[in-house]
Amino acid sequence: MKKTFLYLMTAVLLYGCGAGKGLISIDNAPIQVAMDLVNVTNDQVKVNMNPGAFTVDQISFRIPKTVPGTYSSDDYGKYIDGFVAYDYSGNPMEVSKLDVNSWSISNATKLDRISYLVNDTYDTENEVGDAVFSPAGTNIKEGSNYMLNLHGFVGYFDGYKEIPYRLTIEKPAGFEGATSLSRINLEEVDNVDVFMANRYFEIIDNPIFYTKPDKETFKVGGIEVTLSVFSPNGAYHASDLRERMEKMMGAQKAFLGDVDATQKYNILLYLSTMEDTDARGFGALEHHTSTVVVLPEAMPKERLEQAMVDVVSHEFFHIVTPLTVHSNEIHYFDYNDPKMSEHLWMYEGTTEYFANLFQVHEGLIDEAEFYERIRKKINNAKAYDDNMSFTAMSKNILEAPYESNYANVYEKGALINMVLDILIREKSDGEKGVLWLMKELSKKYGVDSPFEDDQLIDEIVALTYPEVRDFFNEHVIGDNPIDYNIYLEKMGLTMNKVEEQTGYFLQGEVPFIDVDQSNDNAIFVRRGINLNSFLTGLGVQGGDIIKSINGTAITLDTMRPIIGQSFGWSLETNIKMELERDGEVIAVEGPVGTPTVIVNKIVPMEEASFEVKELRNDWLKN
Numbered sequence: 001m002k003k004t005f006l007y008l009m010t011a012v013l014l015y016g017c018g019a020g021k022g023l024i025s026i027d028n029a030p031i032q033v034a035m036d037l038v039n040v041t042n043d044q045v046k047v048n049m050n051p052g053a054f055t056v057d058q059i060s061f062r063i064p065k066t067v068p069g070t071y072s073s074d075d076y077g078k079y080i081d082g083f084v085a086y087d088y089s090g091n092p093m094e095v096s097k098l099d100v101n102s103w104s105i106s107n108a109t110k111l112d113r114i115s116y117l118v119n120d121t122y123d124t125e126n127e128v129g130d131a132v133f134s135p136a137g138t139n140i141k142e143g144s145n146y147m148l149n150l151h152g153f154v155g156y157f158d159g160y161k162e163i164p165y166r167l168t169i170e171k172p173a174g175f176e177g178a179t180s181l182s183r184i185n186l187e188e189v190d191n192v193d194v195f196m197a198n199r200y201f202e203i204i205d206n207p208i209f210y211t212k213p214d215k216e217t218f219k220v221g222g223i224e225v226t227l228s229v230f231s232p233n234g235a236y237h238a239s240d241l242r243e244r245m246e247k248m249m250g251a252q253k254a255f256l257g258d259v260d261a262t263q264k265y266n267i268l269l270y271l272s273t274m275e276d277t278d279a280r281g282f283g284a285l286e287h288h289t290s291t292v293v294v295l296p297e298a299m300p301k302e303r304l305e306q307a308m309v310d311v312v313s314h315e316f317f318h319i320v321t322p323l324t325v326h327s328n329e330i331h332y333f334d335y336n337d338p339k340m341s342e343h344l345w346m347y348e349g350t351t352e353y354f355a356n357l358f359q360v361h362e363g364l365i366d367e368a369e370f371y372e373r374i375r376k377k378i379n380n381a382k383a384y385d386d387n388m389s390f391t392a393m394s395k396n397i398l399e400a401p402y403e404s405n406y407a408n409v410y411e412k413g414a415l416i417n418m419v420l421d422i423l424i425r426e427k428s429d430g431e432k433g434v435l436w437l438m439k440e441l442s443k444k445y446g447v448d449s450p451f452e453d454d455q456l457i458d459e460i461v462a463l464t465y466p467e468v469r470d471f472f473n474e475h476v477i478g479d480n481p482i483d484y485n486i487y488l489e490k491m492g493l494t495m496n497k498v499e500e501q502t503g504y505f506l507q508g509e510v511p512f513i514d515v516d517q518s519n520d521n522a523i524f525v526r527r528g529i530n531l532n533s534f535l536t537g538l539g540v541q542g543g544d545i546i547k548s549i550n551g552t553a554i555t556l557d558t559m560r561p562i563i564g565q566s567f568g569w570s571l572e573t574n575i576k577m578e579l580e581r582d583g584e585v586i587a588v589e590g591p592v593g594t595p596t597v598i599v600n601k602i603v604p605m606e607e608a609s610f611e612v613k614e615l616r617n618d619w620l621k622n
Contacts, residue, residue, distance in 0.1 A: 030164035064335035077101030134281035178228035181206035251362035271297035286318035331450035344394035349413025371602035430618030492608030
């Protein structure tokens with residue numbers, strides 16, 4: 001304990017070192033940050049920052065409003081309490097709060113350090129209407145785990161995001177921090193970790209997950225992958241998931257070939273109990289050399305493994321874009337007044353497309369499963385505005401009405417890439433595709449060479465064909481819906497209508513209902529999708545708000561058990577629903593029957609020529 005105390009007092013230079021402070025210039029010394037995970041009170045972590053000496057009279061300190069990859073305004077400053085600035089004599093200084101994420105400090109030449117407390121986001125997900133997406137959030141659970149997405153803990157001073165940071169963390173005994181952030185070894189100091197970052201972006205790009213270690217490490221080509229798992233009830237261990245993850249990531253590396261954007265990669269898996277103060281937003285958030293994944297601990301192993309394959313493969317492919325190929329808006333990201341890029345069709349769409357294509361390419365799924373995934377994306381995309389320009393949506397994604405269409409980047413965004421892939425394959429006689437295109441863009445740009453946002457499509461057309469320009473103008477920049485049949489036929493595929501059995505409220509994992517967070521979390525029937533016979537037989541329509549079922553008032557909490565009960569309904573089970581439609585309450589009633597829906601299945605055309613079949617094989621296998 002004494003070694004730790006002395007280290008923090010001297011090497012970190014945080015506390016009252018006024019006499020020597022004048023020797024330190026912010027231009028040539030790292031910003032020193034200290035975090036204490038040992039003395040946690042009320043789920044709050046104390047942060048101290050020593051920025052060095054300022055030569056200006058006023059400086060602003062900011063915690064991010066938004067961070068790359070989230071495409072949402074999360075206002076991490078609202079989780080900060082007790083912000084105090086101290087002068088060299090240890091006296092509090094005058095501070096003005098500019099907004100929820102920003103503080104202005106007067107007489108900045110006298111500033112020695114700042115101090116504040118950080119609340120975690122997981123505790124509030126059940127309370128806050130606009131909750132932070134869990135993989136981008138934070139958790140402080142003393143003696144259990146500390147999910148440090150550092151944008152929730154560490155801020156920056158205006159004009160000083162490009163200087164180094166030195167981060168010192170005092171940790172509980174027996175805990176290890178899983179991260180890709182560069183670490184300084186201090187074997188003589190007990191339970192203290194020290195990390196270095198070249199600039200602020202490296203701080204927020206490298207989450208740290210402190211737990212009692214449960215990890216597996218394996219090699220994928222030249223990449224060292226570490227899987228760290230936190231399972232609160234011990235339901236899973238890293239060793240349970242290693243085999244499937246190693247196989248999956250090996251297949252990804254084989255698919256990417258000579259693309260090597262990193263030598264190490266960390267997967268930080270947090271399994272949630274789904275209790276009121278635990279994570280509720282399931283999925284993952286990408287970083288250059290790691291990803292944070294949040295999933296329910298209660299998932300059966302087979303479903304957990306498949307979820308990990310789907311989400312981690314998506315996040316890992318982000319090493320191609322936007323982590324390698326990206327615009328100035330991404331490279332010089334403004335965390336508090338972000339200027340968004342117009343290329344979400346690539347950043348998320350290409351990545352999601354690759355996450356499915358590589359599985360059929362490397363034999364993890366068969367062609368029929370790949371076609372089914374594409375069919376579901378075509379169907380899911382109908383729930384969004386199909387007449388919305390994708391580039392306009394991307395540029396304005398933080399604003400209405402574009403924000404509510406964000407999830408379409410995983411549906412139509414992936415389909416845009418499928419069509420682009422098919423076009424390039426057709427024009428190149430099968431030799432080139434979207435993967436080839438991304439490799440070419442990687443050669444020209446790369447991690448440290450962003451492109452101009454309004455020049456990317458010109459670059460792509462110059463590398464490919466005039467027909468690609470027409471496609472972008474019509475369907476990506478333009479607002480004309482895509483007729484997917486035209487492009488599937490180029491690969492000898494067609495859509496046949498078939499009847500498929502569903503659940504009463506779900507089709508597989510795709511719901512017929514959703515939650516309207518802008519209307520007191522009302523449960524409504526989704527628009528723009530094919531509803532099953534159960535709903536249409538009762539006269540339910542897309543957009544209807546479900547007010548009650550069999551006398552039970554419907555909320556998010558009461559709907560969950562009803563969905564569970566529906567798996568035990570018989571054909572003769574009778575149901576009564578009250579619906580709100582255009583402000584009018586409507587009562588419907590009837591037997592539930594066997595729910596089915598008419599869907600389009602993508603199948604090979606029997607009359608396809610040999611040349612078309614070869615082109616399809618190039619698309620899916622070469």
